[in-house]
Amino acid sequence: MEKNNLSKQQIDKNLVKKRFARSAQSYGKYAIVQQRMAKKLVQKLLLATNNHTYNTIFDIGCGDGTLTKLLLAQFHPETLIANDIVDDFQQQIATIVQKHPATNTKFTAGDIEAIPLPDNIDLIASNAVFQWLNHLELFYKRLVKQIKPTSTIAFTTFGTNTLPEIKQITGQSLNYLPFNEHHKLISKYFKIIYAHEETDIQYFENPIEILKNLKQMGVNAIKPRHWKRRDLIAFSEEYTQNFTHNNKVRLTYNPIYFILKRKTD
Numbered sequence: 001m002e003k004n005n006l007s008k009q010q011i012d013k014n015l016v017k018k019r020f021a022r023s024a025q026s027y028g029k030y031a032i033v034q035q036r037m038a039k040k041l042v043q044k045l046l047l048a049t050n051n052h053t054y055n056t057i058f059d060i061g062c063g064d065g066t067l068t069k070l071l072l073a074q075f076h077p078e079t080l081i082a083n084d085i086v087d088d089f090q091q092q093i094a095t096i097v098q099k100h101p102a103t104n105t106k107f108t109a110g111d112i113e114a115i116p117l118p119d120n121i122d123l124i125a126s127n128a129v130f131q132w133l134n135h136l137e138l139f140y141k142r143l144v145k146q147i148k149p150t151s152t153i154a155f156t157t158f159g160t161n162t163l164p165e166i167k168q169i170t171g172q173s174l175n176y177l178p179f180n181e182h183h184k185l186i187s188k189y190f191k192i193i194y195a196h197e198e199t200d201i202q203y204f205e206n207p208i209e210i211l212k213n214l215k216q217m218g219v220n221a222i223k224p225r226h227w228k229r230r231d232l233i234a235f236s237e238e239y240t241q242n243f244t245h246n247n248k249v250r251l252t253y254n255p256i257y258f259i260l261k262r263k264t265d
Contacts, residue, residue: 010134011174013085013111016218020063021086023218028064030216031128033200033253037156038067038127041257042074045125045154048194048259052152054123055079060112060155061129063089065096071125072100081118083108113139117146126155128255131162131174137185144189149262153190157182159197159254165243166214166251169235179256190260197256203248207239208232210251 062082090107097105160176167173179197
């Protein structure tokens with residue numbers, strides 16, 4: 001099987017948009033790890049900020065509203081601004097906010113690296129999105145200039161031990177930052193209130209189910225690929241040989257959590 005080293009290449013945002021648009025209706029069913037991450041992020045946010053309330057919330061990369069639901073239920077903000085690169089997610093967000101009529105809601109479509117950031121935000125939140133950014137440090141520079149002194153930033157992303165099984169066999173991987181490097185980068189611009197990484201392993205009946213799972217979530221948006229039958233057979237055989245445990249095959253994720261405040265002079 002041909003292997004391609006993509007770690008240094010730019011992410012094709014058009015491809016990302018296309019793949020996530022295709023998975024708009026199926027993402028919530030298959031994104032089990034991302035759901036756990038969203039719940040834990042809100043729990044840690046409550047503990048780290050002593051149950052602070054937020055009147056205005058900006059949800060970056062909201063997708064189908066996995067994190068949005070939790071933010072609305074927990075904080076009941078006056079204003080929610082939901083963003084995603086996929087326009088189609090606006091319909092799902094609209095359905096969610098119907099249960100929260102007291103919240104003024106706005107959906108802003110577009111690549112967060114390219115669109116203007118809103119003003120006067122109390123909480124900027126994001127779940128499993130920042131690994132898709134091409135210029136992470138530049139984005140942090142924009143954030144620190146935009147937020148209020150009292151603003152909080154809470155987000156999850158993924159570290160280098162994410163989908164290592166896929167990378168070993170295909171050579172394909174996002175350019176994930178190691179936790180320590182991410183911590184160091186963020187420390188240049190923000191005060192870190194909470195930082196944590198962990199390992200989350202899923203098990204599947206066979207490698208083909210793993211590929212289907214990734215496709216249904218849209219997270220196979222690294223580069224276009226057309227699998228031939230011989231490729232699938234070779235992938236399945238190598239995956240089974242190397243990553244089988246108790247008659248099932250594993251898939252590893254490396255969730256990372258950060259809660260930040262603006263540095264004070």
